Amino acid sequence: MRRMASRSNNPNGGKQHVIQEGDAGRVGAVWHLGRSVVVVLLTIMIAACKPAALGNGAAPVVRAKVVADYPHDRDAFCQGLAIEGATVYEGTGQYDRSFLRRYDLSTGKIEVQMKLAPQYFGEGIALFGDRVYQLTWKSRVCFLYDKQTLQYQGTLRYSGEGWGLAAAADRLYLSDGTSTIRVLDPDTFRVLDRIRVRDGRRFVDKLNELEFIDGYLWANVWYEDRIARIDPQTGQVVTWIDCGHIYPAVQRPSREHVLNGIAYDSASGRVYITGKNWPRIYEVEVPPVR
């Protein structure tokens, strides 16, 4: 039995060895598992109970279903995603590596790309009118570009940090890593309102990339594989959308490569998601709000 570990092709021999021994299936062996294995089992049990821990008025969980997938640049540290028809707009982050680019959904071929000056860390983007808006993380400026040429058109200023941005018919929504979403006038960035996002009675923070879809605000949560579908009138999470199976964390080269892109093409009704340095953009179907 002890040789099972060496027969496996898992390069992480140490971890695999512990799991294999615990799987011996003999009652006597259980007493020799040791405290560390018990801790591991307890951790797994607690993790398995996590959705139930959302109880006490918490929103139900639904699962996103992948129906198609498209190329995504593995060097793109996605911070903002917007899609219209066959055209993708993506803003990326990191200092001296931040871009705004427009490319073809099917081929991934870049049509236009603008690089930010090295002192700017790009964040969320949104399409509004004939412009693209691009936030910066800590510089408190939002850059405006022409949607076709991506030529720079101007700058709007805001306080605090910029994380995600989404456009509705007459307003923009801005996240900043807290549980508060600011509602902004698209022309002036004047704050029209603030939404505190709650799941039951619990505030939900680390809200990141945003998209406004069918009257709801969708926000993925930093370092989590789930998307909150939020009622923008009340701030209540009405549904959690589980995306953990789409590009599982164990397949990612870095724990920084999190889900961080939501896009909605209102003409077709299609929803797309991707993440930081993910290999694909996924078109998903999600059950509607009941």
Ligand SMILES: [Ca+2]
């Ligand atoms: Ca988006």
